[in-house]
Amino acid sequence: MDAAxxxxxxxxxxxxxxxxxxxxxxxxxxPDVEPGYLRSLIPEEAPEEAESYEDVVKDIERVIMPxxxxxxxxxxxxxxxxxxxxxxxxxxxLCGAIGCIGFSWAASxxxxxxxxxxxxxxxxxxKLPADFLAGTEGRGGGVIQGTASxxxxxxxxxxxxxxxxxxxADHPDRSETDIISKLVAYSSDxxxxxxxxxxLIAGVKMKKIPTDxxxxxxxxxxxxxxEEDRAAGLIPFFFCATLGTTPSCAFDLYLCEHSSYVISHLxxxxxxxxxxxxxxxxxxxxxxxxxxxxxxxxxYIRKHVGxxxxxxxxxxADQRFEISADVVLGLVCFRLKGSNxxxxxxxxxxxxxRNIHLVPCQLAGKFVLRFAVCARTTESRHIQExxxxxxxxxxELLQELPH
Numbered sequence: 001m002d003a004a005x006x007x008x009x010x011x012x013x014x015x016x017x018x019x020x021x022x023x024x025x026x027x028x029x030x031p032d033v034e035p036g037y038l039r040s041l042i043p044e045e046a047p048e049e050a051e052s053y054e055d056v057v058k059d060i061e062r063v064i065m066p067x068x069x070x071x072x073x074x075x076x077x078x079x080x081x082x083x084x085x086x087x088x089x090x091x092x093x094l095c096g097a098i099g100c101i102g103f104s105w106a107a108s109x110x111x112x113x114x115x116x117x118x119x120x121x122x123x124x125x126x127k128l129p130a131d132f133l134a135g136t137e138g139r140g141g142g143v144i145q146g147t148a149s150x151x152x153x154x155x156x157x158x159x160x161x162x163x164x165x166x167x168x169a170d171h172p173d174r175s176e177t178d179i180i181s182k183l184v185a186y187s188s189d190x191x192x193x194x195x196x197x198x199x200l201i202a203g204v205k206m207k208k209i210p211t212d213x214x215x216x217x218x219x220x221x222x223x224x225x226x227e228e229d230r231a232a233g234l235i236p237f238f239f240c241a242t243l244g245t246t247p248s249c250a251f252d253l254y255l256c257e258h259s260s261y262v263i264s265h266l267x268x269x270x271x272x273x274x275x276x277x278x279x280x281x282x283x284x285x286x287x288x289x290x291x292x293x294x295x296x297x298x299x300y301i302r303k304h305v306g307x308x309x310x311x312x313x314x315x316x317a318d319q320r321f322e323i324s325a326d327v328v329l330g331l332v333c334f335r336l337k338g339s340n341x342x343x344x345x346x347x348x349x350x351x352x353x354r355n356i357h358l359v360p361c362q363l364a365g366k367f368v369l370r371f372a373v374c375a376r377t378t379e380s381r382h383i384q385e386x387x388x389x390x391x392x393x394x395x396e397l398l399q400e401l402p403h
Contacts, residue, residue, distance in 0.1 A: 307380065
């Protein structure tokens with residue numbers, strides 16, 4: 001494929017992507033395939049001779065789309081949003097074209113510097129203290145990690161390294177192995193499993209702090225465990241606060257002793273992540289921040305919050321259902337009043353119908369359905385349709401129960 005054909009095919013692909021997103025709600029949100037479906041649709045080995053672009057494109061609909069869960073469908077209400085927009089897609093194209101591996105400033109100065117500035121932009125949007133920003137002379141700063149799991153692990157490893165250095169500075173005779181054996185990290189009992197896995201990888205004890213009736217960690221609960229562990233000779237060094245838990249989007253509220261944050265300012269971002277190389281990911285932030293603006297981003301979030309509140313009001317108006325947790329941001333946790341088995345059956349019927357897609361969670365021992373507003377194109381009519389569908393299936397289910 002030469003540049004001339006790339007121009008032509010690139011325009012065709014942009015049209016395909018635009019058509020896909022524009023008409024995504026017409027597609028079945030969850031695929032109707034069995035594990036292993038794809039292997040029988042393609043050859044066992046890569047072709048020896050080059051195939052035509054037309055043949056490749058034809059196989060998108062034949063091979064790929066039948067097995068796609070359409071995360072950006074307005075009928076997708078599972079998990080959490082994955083942030084998609086046309087500006088970000090265009091930035092991805094440019095990122096792929098530049099194709100740098102930004103492991104150091106010299107490897108691609110723009111890649112390193114734009115990421116530093118974009119994280120400062122984000123920090124200022126979130127109104128973080130100046131200590132967290134890089135600026136031109138700051139000792140803070142941030143980097144884009146590949147996943148939330150990597151970010152958690154990096155933070156834990158950084159905290160572990162810092163506490164070891166602090167202790168050895170005062171007690172040079174203490175070995176690293178001895179110190180690590182006494183370290184203990186903490187998280188909410190509602191925290192994602194990746195937090196516990198980070199502790200396993202880092203080789204440190206991880207304790208879960210019990211949450212209150214709103215599924216949040218409170219300062220007094222954390223303080224109690226800290227005092228107990230210090231008295232037992234352990235070394236508390238890390239608390240992973242969850243700002244939006246996976247089950248219910250709860251925010252940990254903790255009030256502890258003042259802590260100082262010192263982040264070594266490094267020129268090479270490779271030292272702030274697990275892999276050495278990095279894609280030019282900050283281009284997506286640059287495009288999105290500029291083409292939405294802060295007010296546009298705020299309006300986008302408020303729209304999702306409003307849609308979640310609309311769904312909450314529909315649930316509360318039906319006496320057969322109950323809200324299981326405070327509605328935070330775009331997530332509504334709800335269930336039929338009754339047994340866990342009843343709600344498991346309802347969820348199975350909802351997902352088997354494949355009109356909408358939900359996933360469950362466990363809250364205080366109860367099986368709960370999660371309704372997360374995820375798609376950029378979700379509107380009020382989609383919320384109303386989803387509720388009508390859920391309500392109808394619930395009515396059928398309840399009618400089948402013995403009276």
